[in-house]
């Protein structure tokens with residue numbers, strides 16, 4: 001359950017690696033590197049994206065919120081780093097993501113609830129708070145959890161379900 005003396009969202013953010021681990025338990029290496037279409041991500045590419053964003057986007061911004069007065073944030077988008085994700089190994093990316101997430105949650109738990117009011121200026125969204133970014137971070141996690149679930153449905157279960165699969169519309 002939620003505590004009331006620290007920042008919101010930390011329990012959810014902490015669980016993401018375990019949730020993902022559960023979703024990919026029956027995937028082979030090839031499954032993890034399967035791309036449903038040239039312009040759609042594989043599980044491996046999603047993990048590379050999560051691992052890269054964890055530091056490049058989120059941790060960097062947490063530190064800026066805390067150490068600077070009204071730091072300025074540019075828009076950040078996965079499409080900017082496709083080359084970085086293309087050849088990444090699924091297992092290595094996941095391990096690196098999990099490690100960074102643990103470190104980040106341990107740090108965020110040391111912050112008082114008032115730190116959530118720290119402000120930054122986003123070039124598109126305008127003035128935002130650290131607590132708002134934590135909610136966006138949770139939404140980002142959940143979006144990619146849903147994406148991984150969809151990839152697992154499409155790769156592992158859709159054809160294997162035989163004609164029962166016809167009742168499902170997938171968009172991995």
Ligand code: NI
Nearest residue numbers: 049078140144
């Ligand atoms: Ni993303």
